[in-house]
Amino acid sequence: MDHVDQRISFVTLAVRDVEASRVFYVDRLGWEPALFVPGDVLMIRVGEHVVLSLWDEAAFEAEVGPIVRGNGVAPITLAHNVATREEVEAVLATARDAGADPVGDPVEREWGGYTGYFGDPDGYRWEVAYNPGPIGQVVLP
Known part of the structure; x- marks a missing residue:
C-alpha cells in the first residue's frame, strides 16, 4: 500500500460519564445511538461513514494512555x-x-x-x- 485513504472513520472522545453523554446526545438532542454499552461506550453514526464514539475515560486511558488534565x-x-x-x-x-x-x-x-x-x-x-x-x-x- 503506497497511500492511506483520505477519510476519518471514528471520532473518539473520552468522557467522564457515558450515561450523562447518552442523556445529552440521545435523550435531549434526539440523536440515534448505533451502539450503547452502559458504563462503557456510546456510538452514534454522524455521517455516511463516520461514527462519534463517546468512550468511558478509564477504558480510554487503559488503551490509549494517560489523559492530559487541567484548566482550559x-x-x-x-x-x-x-x-x-x-x-x-x-x-x-x-x-x-x-x-x-x-x-x-x-x-x-x-x-x-x-x-x-x-x-x-x-x-x-x-x-x-x-x-x-x-x-x-x-x-x-
Whole structure:
C-alpha cells in the first residue's frame, strides 16, 4: 500500500460519564445511538461513514494512555454545519434547551461565516456553523 485513504472513520472522545453523554446526545438532542454499552461506550453514526464514539475515560486511558488534565478547553472542536444563519441560531437554542453549557451567541466571522459554540457534558466544544464558501457546502447533507 503506497497511500492511506483520505477519510476519518471514528471520532473518539473520552468522557467522564457515558450515561450523562447518552442523556445529552440521545435523550435531549434526539440523536440515534448505533451502539450503547452502559458504563462503557456510546456510538452514534454522524455521517455516511463516520461514527462519534463517546468512550468511558478509564477504558480510554487503559488503551490509549494517560489523559492530559487541567484548566482550559480541550484542543479540539467538532462542527455541525448548517445551510443558513437562522439554522445556526435554532441549533444553538436546541443545545441550550438540552442543557448544553456553555452556549455562546453566534457571531459573524471575518471569513464570511456565522458561528457559535456549545459545550457537551464533558466540555467538548461543538461549533454550529453557516459557511457560505465552497468548503462549507461540501459538508452539508
